Amino acid sequence: MASESGAPGGDAAGAGAPLTERGARTRERLLTAAREVFEERGFLDTRVAHITRHAKVAYGSFYTYFPSKEAVFLEVADRLFADMTQHDLVPLEGPSPAARVRRANRAYYEAYRRNAKMMAIIEQVSTFNVEFQEMRRKHRAVAVSRSAKAIRRWQAAGLAPADIDPEMASRALAAMVDHSLYLWLVQGEEPDDRLLDTLDTLSIRALGLDP
Template sequence: MGEDLLTDRPDDIPLLADTSGMKQPSTARGARTRAALVAAARRVFERDGFLGARITDIPAEANCATGTFYKYFSSKEEIFTAVLEAAQDDMLHPGMPHADGDDPIAVIEASNRAYLVAFLRNAKLMELMQQVALIDPKFRELRRRRGAIFAERNARRIAELQERGLADPTLDPLLTSMALSGMVSRIAMDVLVPQLRELDEVVEVVTKLWVNGLKLTPTS
């Protein structure tokens, strides 16, 4: 998959967003208002894009005053960070177990499917993240570091398969991980999002490419 194929839940992966320094509500009502603003911001960003979105559109979408926005957020960038924080658990699929005790081909197929379903569920936000990465060096570096950690985790799983004699031992695990994971992420954006092919067909093809790329030997 694009990020954490053949991995456990990535608890050691850097968060997409850190809102610890932001203003936090002190009441339950304030928490509800802030959550409504974050939900409204996601709708506005997905509708208008990051650059096209205006701060005034966000409280309007949430049916509250513009002044309310500034009680919790200082800028468009800050509320976008809050949007990512709210979505980041949903954007990572639950992960799959190590390949040790399972059929690795079945693990790859299930993980590809889980990733692609999660990607489709958050496709517009994925596109927004690409936009923001182009204009925000800090966010771009954060995405790069996250991607590197996911690639390293997948590489360890590939190395395990090589040690078990199930995968091509001549492959560099890290480069292979980067190439195959990048392939799945790209096809998700370029094929699934515009609905050029059905999910099942894409899952079948990318899984075959993983299996063929690794020269994976079935365990049964």
Template sequence: MARTSLLRELPATPRGLRTRSALIDAGRKVFERLGYLDTRLVDITQEANCSSGTFYTYFAGKEEIFAAILEHAQEDMLHPGMQHVAGDDDPASIVEASNRAYFEAYKRNAKLMGLLEQVANIDPEFSKLRQDRADAFIHRNARSIASLQERGLADPELDPMLTSRALSGMVSRLAFNYFVIGDGHLDGEARPMDDLVYTVTRLWVNALRMPTTH
């Protein structure tokens, strides 16, 4: 996420980094348990077993620590780690592995994504953080689309950025509806995550006119 008034520079010492990380871990547990509005700083310091003075060394308030928690979650979602795909001769398999890794990361962070949606509707700073997060995914996917086009593996007439906005928005909204709103359900019925992976992969492949080997 881009640096805003909610995101400070990291501590300079290893001890400071460890303390800040412990506060972030504790804060995440409390926010996910109590929700953003009902969380108090004392709840976080008790969870972290630290003093309020220690807390204020690293964060000005719950807005700052929540922003730091979201920054950690975004790193997990942008770089979730995906299964190894042998070679690059089947770009559709790479898209499938990437989609699966994204959905698995979204599942890990679903409670935070739900809280971000709520807070962004009432706080302009978090609205900006949410947009920064979306833009990071869009730009990454646009670079991937452009690379496929350069290799002759995607429709060269598509605008990479506009295409990425359309496809990335589709995937992220589907993930929100499935993991946050539906809790594993869509249209009133339970669906395995494999259905999501298959569907969005086919839509990506068809939209980009990518070749497949299976």
């Protein structure tokens, strides 16, 4: 399928130029519209014309702010991942390590639920867009690194077993929670609130923490 990879007649006009206040507002309108259209149509069936029509912006104006449909999708996804990963899997502060894990899992669940429609589109794009895959890996690496740091502190304090690899544990737990919520909130498996309690319990036991 053909990619809408650039403005008609050449490169994006004004790419990299400072935006006026009006220009910044227009760019935000395009980003908001792009997300809504992607959620409605999916990535492959979305066209720049759909986005500009939804944003009530002239078609040619799109290329003042973004060089392609792929570029606006990457920024929408980048913002989504920032929202999804702002909470550590294992936060440093809280009444107890187990309570911190529960709090982080619930915060991630709420973020995933807010973004479930876009997460479905993201899974689609992640199968073929290398640039997007790299951006996604970077966000996950930041979250895993923060969580691994907390696990190391717990190990140093004697709260978690010393034989657990902090980075591998963080990756494994993130994958478990992420995929479970994907199957529940995106694939539409039978909803059951017990899933959240089970994810908490498995995470806490995997880290050898007192419940």
